[in-house]
Amino acid sequence: MIGIAWRLRERLSGFVTAVHPDIASLLDWAEGKGRAGIAAHLNRCRACSEHAALLRASVHDPASTPLLDEVATALRERMREFNASGLEAALEHYFGKGALRTLENSDIPDARPLFHAFLGRKAADALASRIASMA
Amino acid sequence: MSAATVPVAVPISGEELRVSGVPRLIFLSTAILFVAGIAAAAAWSATGDIRWLQLFFMYPGSLFLLGSSGLGVWLAFRCWRQFSPGDLLRPAWLLITLAALLQLSGALLQRLGSNWDELCGPLYMTFLAGGLFYVLRACRDIGVLCQLKTVDFVLLGVVLMYTLAFFATVVFSPQHGGRLIGLHAYMSWSSDPLLCVLLLEAILIRRSAANLGWGLVSRCWMCFTVAIFLTSVGDIGLWASSKGYLPHFLEVASWYVWFLASAAYALGPAYQSQAMLRAMRGHVGDSAGV
Numbered sequence: 005m006i007g008i009a010w011r012l013r014e015r016l017s018g019f020v021t022a023v024h025p026d027i028a029s030l031l032d033w034a035e036g037k038g039r040a041g042i043a044a045h046l047n048r049c050r051a052c053s054e055h056a057a058l059l060r061a062s063v064h065d066p067a068s069t070p071l072l073d074e075v076a077t078a079l080r081e082r083m084r085e086f087n088a089s090g091l092e093a094a095l096e097h098y099f100g101k102g103a104l105r106t107l108e109n110s111d112i113p114d115a116r117p118l119f120h121a122f123l124g125r126k127a128a129d130a131l132a133s134r135i136a137s138m139a
Numbered sequence: 140m141s142a143a144t145v146p147v148a149v150p151i152s153g154e155e156l157r158v159s160g161v162p163r164l165i166f167l168s169t170a171i172l173f174v175a176g177i178a179a180a181a182a183w184s185a186t187g188d189i190r191w192l193q194l195f196f197m198y199p200g201s202l203f204l205l206g207s208s209g210l211g212v213w214l215a216f217r218c219w220r221q222f223s224p225g226d227l228l229r230p231a232w233l234l235i236t237l238a239a240l241l242q243l244s245g246a247l248l249q250r251l252g253s254n255w256d257e258l259c260g261p262l263y264m265t266f267l268a269g270g271l272f273y274v275l276r277a278c279r280d281i282g283v284l285c286q287l288k289t290v291d292f293v294l295l296g297v298v299l300m301y302t303l304a305f306f307a308t309v310v311f312s313p314q315h316g317g318r319l320i321g322l323h324a325y326m327s328w329s330s331d332p333l334l335c336v337l338l339l340e341a342i343l344i345r346r347s348a349a350n351l352g353w354g355l356v357s358r359c360w361m362c363f364t365v366a367i368f369l370t371s372v373g374d375i376g377l378w379a380s381s382k383g384y385l386p387h388f389l390e391v392a393s394w395y396v397w398f399l400a401s402a403a404y405a406l407g408p409a410y411q412s413q414a415m416l417r418a419m420r421g422h423v424g425d426s427a428g429v
Binding site: 090093094095096097098099100101102103106107117118119120121122123124125126127128130131133134135137 | 221222223225226227228229277280281283348350351352353354355356357414415417418419420421422423
């Protein structure tokens with residue numbers, strides 16, 4: 005369940021600056037395995053690009069970044085809060101308790117199209133913005 | 140949207156307050172109407188005076204049908220307006236608004252004694268079927284569309300059999316049910332096949348919505364499904380009582396089904412409006428404590 009939520013967040017971050025990618029996605033990017041969505045987000049978000057630069061430095065020279073664990077823990081904590089209090093709660097409120105399970109089993113495990121289709125872009129974006137601000 | 144656009148608390152407007160209370164208002168007024176309806180039926184049964192029932196259907200009954208139809212138009216229009224151009228369900232809500240407008244026109248024309256109200260029914264069903272088609276397409280695109288189950292085929296089979304029976308005993312009979320062949324007759328006869336299409340769409344949406352759960356958006360589409368199912372029940376009731384197949388108490392009960400269907404048609408856009416309003420205000424969910 006959490007794996008799906010991480011992927012949802014990673015995809016969303018490519019389009020919505022207020023939604024930040026998780027530490028695993030940033031680490032992938034630092035190791036050169038990053039996706040286009042992450043690069044697009046890093047171009048727009050200064051905080052994440054700083055975290056990503058730290059991660060990239062640690063990959064190439066681990067001794068240069070002693071505070072990396074602290075940064076990573078803080079990022080993980082924020083992401084857990086995001087998943088626990090935001091996306092899952094919103095899915096349950098607007099669609100129901102089975103929505104997350106249905107999405108996990110679906111061919112398109114992404115909550116964004118569901119919110120966009122049934123609530124409209126304006127309302128879905130306002131909701132995404134609110135979820136991101138809670139993280 | 141950027142990191143700088145963190146939502147701020149927006150004061151609740153009068154319209155927002157009104158919309159958020161509409162589902163409760165519909166439930167409450169339906170319950171009051173049913174208490175009045177049961178009282179009228181009891182008075183008729185005790186005294187044998189049919190005027191009790193006539194008064195009930197003529198005044199509170201008519202007022203409820205007109206009120207819920209008007210409410211449906213306003214709420215569906217509100218939903219359509221809140222979708223942006225290019226949104227998947229914007230055309231669906233336009234068609235649902237037009238359907239609700241035709242339903243209101245039909246109810247008004249019926250009160251005025253015009254026989255043009257018969258034309259509104261099939262047109263309203265056509266627009267609603269078009270709207271639900273867009274919803275099904277969105278469900279398929281998102282990957283939440285479900286397959287029909289055995290019980291769905293049974294339900295559809297029952298309505299299909301009724302439609303075939305109606306066509307065999309009325310449309311293809313030499314007397315055509317005592318009607319003159321013309322535009323009114325053709326339009327009226329198209330209602331039952333349209334109802335079959337609507338029921339198929341409604342069952343597919345219900346299956347998909349039931350899989351998601353009982354959230355505000357799911358409730359909206361469940362209400363449309365219930366409304367269409369009740370319309371089928373009311374239609375079958377009319378046909379069965381005209382053929383004398385129904386005992387008297389069931390015939391009377393079938394008249395009340397139309398009030399429930401009308402309430403369910405208004406509840407659908409009411410829940411959608413409420414969902415959109417809450418999303419716009421950034422309401423994440425009760426469990427999130429927001």
